[in-house]
Structure formats: structure tokens, C-alpha cells
Amino acid sequence: MLDIPLWKKVLILGICAAGLLMALPNANYSNVERYNDAVSAMEGGITSPELEADAGLWPSILPSNLMNLGLDLRGGAHLLAEVQVEDVYGSRMDGYWPAVRDALREERATVGTIRRQPGPDSELRVRISQPEGMEAAVAAVRALAQPITTFTGVGSSDIDVSANGDVLTVQLSEAERAATDDRTMQQSLEIIRRRVDEAGTREPTIQRQGADRILIQVPGIGSAQELKSLIGTTAKLTFHPVVGQTSDANARLDGRQILVPDMDDAGTYYILEQTPVVTGDDLVDSQPAFDQNGLPAVTFRFNGAGARDFGIYTAENIGSPFAIVLDDEVVTAPVIQSAIPGGTGQITGNFDVTESTQLSILLRAGALPAEMTFLEERTIGPELGQDSIDAGRIAATIAMAGVVVFMIASYGLFGVFATVALLINVALIVGILSLIGGTLTLPGIAGIVLTVGMAVDANVLVFERIREELRTAKGPARAIQLGYERALSAIVDANLTTFIIAVILFVLGSGPVRGFSVTLGIGIITSVFTALFVTRVFVVMWFERRRPKKLEV
Known part of the structure; x- marks a missing residue:
């Protein structure tokens, strides 16, 4: 009935412990950051008393991975640059000139003398002394063309060759221009x-x-x-x-x-x-x-x-x-x-x-x-980043406090279990971000706050389902088991659709949108884990110890 094998309990609690351990360095962010920089410098062969002092700021046996702070939290510089891709065409034409010259020299008997003429940077113009040999000249230069290997340029060559009187003109084809711009x-x-x-x-x-x-x-x-x-x-x-x-x-x-x-x-x-x-x-x-x-x-x-x-x-x-x-x-x-x-x-x-x-x-x-x-440039001072961190911390604290009060007032001891699982949930998010080297931004903090609400929603579904089962005069153990089993589909459906949205935001978005989607996606996974497994372990361990005849949910 209501039983979880020992190995599952150990695995679930072990994951929670690992998450807390990975999140721990972020509680002492500045010292751990200095420790990491010192260790990296010393591994590169640089030593100094200052580095040795910084290397002692954090125990080497503990994890030292930190989640990175985004521009809006740490301060820094923002630039939006426009690349003048047309500048490359001139150098490309200059690069073709030796090959074109050699090809025309082989046809000297037909085309006569050759001389490069001034023209736009995107064109290579060559004058020949015998215009009647222009057809042979064009054919010789076209033989230098190479096929385009990009998907959109299949079937095209890299240069277009044309003639006007005694002047032969070489320029990049449209497909090659597009490929050049991309390169x-x-x-x-x-x-x-x-x-x-x-x-x-x-x-x-x-x-x-x-x-x-x-x-x-x-x-x-x-x-x-x-x-x-x-x-x-x-x-x-x-x-x-x-x-x-x-x-x-x-x-x-x-x-x-x-x-x-x-x-x-x-x-x-x-x-x-x-x-x-x-x-x-x-x-x-x-x-x-x-x-x-x-x-x-x-x-x-x-x-x-x-x-x-x-x-x-x-x-x-x-x-x-x-x-x-x-x-x-x-x-x-x-x-x-x-x-x-x-x-x-x-x-x-x-x-x-x-x-x-x-x-x-x-x-x-x-x-x-x-x-x-450079079309746009901004400098964001670290004090503005600290203001953002403080604002995000206040918002997260208020959200957490409100949720804790609601859960304990509504579900009593079960609300306490959900609150502990909620704290573990946040620690898991921070730990995973630290492990993968993710970046936390202000929208990312919003994603964590939203995750707190979604984690509570999953627990509410479970606890309300347990209440319904208790009203049908089932025993406490059976009610808890059915509550988790019958709430599973609703929890998975709600979180799966939100996770799909997070993936779409990550693929199609950029900058702050991606920061939000990353924390939201990770938060959804950890929320489902804590709601369906962690709180259940707490409830089962409590039930096995107390064996209550009646549940107050």
C-alpha cells in the first residue's frame, strides 16, 4: 500500500542533498568567485601571496561551481554593432585578380595585353587590347568559377563574368554574396x-x-x-x-x-x-x-x-x-x-x-x-545590478512567505512538508544552474518566483485529492496513495504544457527571454520532482513513524 523502498528514499534524499551542496557556494558568492579565480591563476603557473590568501577562502573539498550573474544583476557593458558586410567584397575581388590575370595571360594571343581598370570595390574590371577576343577571355575567366556549396546556393557559381566593349567585369554572384555575408x-x-x-x-x-x-x-x-x-x-x-x-x-x-x-x-x-x-x-x-x-x-x-x-x-x-x-x-x-x-x-x-x-x-x-x-551602447553600473538583486530577493522572499503562510494555514503539517520541499526546490534550481554554468538574470528570478507558484499548485492538487479520498471513508494510508496517484495526470499535463512553452521561448527567444525560459524549464522539472517524490517521502516517513488513525489535511 503506502510504501516506498529504502533505495528509492535514499536516492530521492541523496538528490536533494546533492542539490543543496551544489547551491551552497552561491550563499558566499564573492569569496567563492575569488577562490575560483585564484585557483585558475595558480593552475596557470601564477603565484602570489594574494592568490594564496584567496585560495583559502573556500574549502577545496566542497563544490565551487557558481551560477553566473547576467548583465542586469552584475553590471557591465551592452553593445549593438552593425557589420559592414559589403567591405569584404573588395578584398575578395583583389584576391581573384592574380588568378584572373594568369588565366588571361594564357590567352594572350587572342586577347592581347591586359590591364586592370578602376571601378567599384565589388567589381574587378579588366581591359583587353583586342576586343575581338572577348569571348575567349570571358570563357577563360568563367573557368575559374567554383560551385557554391551552401544549401541555398546549390547549382550556382561564385562569380558572374560579363563583358562591355573591351572591358571584362568580374563580380560575386548573388548566391556567393549571401554566402560571403554569412561567413x-x-x-x-x-x-x-x-x-x-x-x-x-x-x-x-x-x-x-x-x-x-x-x-x-x-x-x-x-x-x-x-x-x-x-x-x-x-x-x-x-x-x-x-x-x-x-x-x-x-x-x-x-x-x-x-x-x-x-x-x-x-x-x-x-x-x-x-x-x-x-x-x-x-x-x-x-x-x-x-x-x-x-x-x-x-x-x-x-x-x-x-x-x-x-x-x-x-x-x-x-x-x-x-x-x-x-x-x-x-x-x-x-x-x-x-x-x-x-x-x-x-x-x-x-x-x-x-x-x-x-x-x-x-x-x-x-x-x-x-x-x-556601434548603433547602441550602454554601461550598466554594478550598483544598478545590486539594486536588481535586492529587488528580486525581496520579491522572491515575499512570494515565498505568502506561499508558506497559505500552505500551513490550509494544510497544517502537510503544508509544512510542502514548504520544506519548496525550499529544496529553489535550492535544486540554483544547484543545477551552478552545475551547468547557467546565467541568472532578472527575468530568471521572475522564472524562479513563477516556479514557486507552480510547485505549490502541484502540492495543492495532491493534498486536495487526498481530502477527497478521505471523504469517501477510505483509510489514511489508502487516501494518501490514491491522492498521489490520481493527481499525477493533472500535474504532468499542466507542467508539460508549460515546459513546452519554456522550450519554445528558449529556441526562438534571445537575451532576457532565454534567461526566463531556462529557469522556468529547470523549475518545472524540479517542481514535479519535489511535489511527487520529495513531499511523498516526507509524508510516508512521518506516517510510518506515527501511524495516525485520522488525517488532518
Whole structure:
């Protein structure tokens, strides 16, 4: 009848204890945050008396995960930037010029001399001295076109070639413009994310809005101007000859050598020539591709000067490795298989499609690809964040107090059980947010307050159902069992529909809406757990101990 196996009781109470333990660091937020920063710095090889003192602020045997505080709670900077995606078209056309020039030179007998003409940045204009050979010129340049690999551009090529008199015009096709715009936005997002992450901020919000805008919210940073300066920093990309490889961070070097760590292997270091062969300033483009065996790879292309230097170096160093260094870390160190003239090359390795795409973005992330115009900027002071925290704490406290008074007044001892379960419910929400590194925002606090009401609703359904069963002259044990069983469907239906709404808000929403949906979704799960399992364990344990003949619900 009314019986819960011991292992289930231990499991349920164990989950509650784990949730309380995970939520505990948030009760001492500032000290635990300093402890985490100190431990991270000391693991990186930095030591000082101040760090050692901070490392003693929290016991190392206890969890130290914290839920992150959003911009509205912690203070920080908010920027809305517009990326001038059209700026990329000019560099793309400059990158095509060497290939177009070489293709037309092969047709010199037909087209005569060639000369690049001034024109819009988005167009490459070439004048030929023999207009009667224009048809051959157009055909030669069109042979350079590559198919579009994006889903929306299937069946299209990357360039459109046209002729007007003795001038041949090359420009990006509409499908390629759309693909270029998308790559430009991805590249800008990746660069900004790398720049912000290096500042050590917690849980920045960096997301695309619309076709050409990026929303940047960074909690804990001093001002919007500081954030703008941080984003404007240019990443450093270089290509170096590889002298050797070592695991010794203090290896002896010659005067013109540098020691650079591997990006993927923390214990591996490369000894490189200090002078790079080419730099990221010479890189025009990098795209994910597939090699001759159908395996994921990454292609790259340099401008004219970079192509010349790279071609000479690869021709003289076949069989030797060279390193691609991004922000003083080696991204990859492939071996030169053959001379690479024309400024194009391919990086192969143990990639999957996702990794090759990511690497191509990293290679392009040497500098912001296009100018950004800041349409909106705000600095939110920490005192405003503290005001938000205080307001949210007051609202949550009032809501909790009202619920506690109502439940105890309405259901007596059962109301006390529900109140304890309610406190455990809130602790579970905080613990889960800490465990997954979630961000708590002011709308998130609203989600927790709403969760408190929904958790009470589930308990009310159970307790009212128990009352109904008692009116049918059933015994206390049978009434409790039927109360939980028959209230189950109503509780699941109500919470399931709300959970679906939370998922929709998370998928389609952004910023504060997502913060609300995360806490609401987690709260729904914990509310069902505490209402159906935790309070039931309390009731059963009390019933087994007291064996009452009559229930007062």
C-alpha cells in the first residue's frame, strides 16, 4: 500500500542533498568567485601571496561551481554593432585578380595585353587590347568559377563574368554574396568571442541579430568604451618554419627562435623561427573543403605578395613542417607535401566536418573582416545590478512567505512538508544552474518566483485529492496513495504544457527571454520532482513513524 523502498528514499534524499551542496557556494558568492579565480591563476603557473590568501577562502573539498550573474544583476557593458558586410567584397575581388590575370595571360594571343581598370570595390574590371577576343577571355575567366556549396546556393557559381566593349567585369554572384555575408558574420562573431573570452569575463552574450547585426553583452566589464576597445583588438596570425617540437616549457632557444604552445595539447611546444614566412595580413580567404580522398580539409588563399612568398618557401622546403600560429598558439603544423604556387593551399589532418569548419573560421579570425558601426551602447553600473538583486530577493522572499503562510494555514503539517520541499526546490534550481554554468538574470528570478507558484499548485492538487479520498471513508494510508496517484495526470499535463512553452521561448527567444525560459524549464522539472517524490517521502516517513488513525489535511 503506502510504501516506498529504502533505495528509492535514499536516492530521492541523496538528490536533494546533492542539490543543496551544489547551491551552497552561491550563499558566499564573492569569496567563492575569488577562490575560483585564484585557483585558475595558480593552475596557470601564477603565484602570489594574494592568490594564496584567496585560495583559502573556500574549502577545496566542497563544490565551487557558481551560477553566473547576467548583465542586469552584475553590471557591465551592452553593445549593438552593425557589420559592414559589403567591405569584404573588395578584398575578395583583389584576391581573384592574380588568378584572373594568369588565366588571361594564357590567352594572350587572342586577347592581347591586359590591364586592370578602376571601378567599384565589388567589381574587378579588366581591359583587353583586342576586343575581338572577348569571348575567349570571358570563357577563360568563367573557368575559374567554383560551385557554391551552401544549401541555398546549390547549382550556382561564385562569380558572374560579363563583358562591355573591351572591358571584362568580374563580380560575386548573388548566391556567393549571401554566402560571403554569412561567413563574414560568423567570422566577426568568432573574433569577438575570442577577444572577449581572453578578458576572462563570465558568460558574455554574443549573438547574431538579423542579417548584419551583433549583440554583445559582457557582465563585469567596466564600461562600453572598454568593451569597444577590447573588440577592436586585432588577432595575430602568422606562418612560421618549424625547427622542432618539445614538452619542455623552458627549452633553450637560439637567438632567432621562439617557443609556442600547441592550441590543442597543453603539454606540447613548438620551436619556431622567429621571422614568419607570411602573416595573416596576407590571408584573403579560408574555407572548409574536402581533400582528394573525400576527407574534411581546410583551404586557404593569400593575396599577391603573400602568394609569392609562400610559393617560394614551399618550393624550397618540401617535406618540412610549417606552423600556423594564431594569438601565440599553434593551430596546426602540417608537412609541406609539394610546392604551393598561386597562393592557395590545403590543410589536411584528423578533422571531422565540424572541426574543419571551426579551423577555417579560426584562420580567418586574424582581424575583423569588416568595419563595425556601434548603433547602441550602454554601461550598466554594478550598483544598478545590486539594486536588481535586492529587488528580486525581496520579491522572491515575499512570494515565498505568502506561499508558506497559505500552505500551513490550509494544510497544517502537510503544508509544512510542502514548504520544506519548496525550499529544496529553489535550492535544486540554483544547484543545477551552478552545475551547468547557467546565467541568472532578472527575468530568471521572475522564472524562479513563477516556479514557486507552480510547485505549490502541484502540492495543492495532491493534498486536495487526498481530502477527497478521505471523504469517501477510505483509510489514511489508502487516501494518501490514491491522492498521489490520481493527481499525477493533472500535474504532468499542466507542467508539460508549460515546459513546452519554456522550450519554445528558449529556441526562438534571445537575451532576457532565454534567461526566463531556462529557469522556468529547470523549475518545472524540479517542481514535479519535489511535489511527487520529495513531499511523498516526507509524508510516508512521518506516517510510518506515527501511524495516525485520522488525517488532518
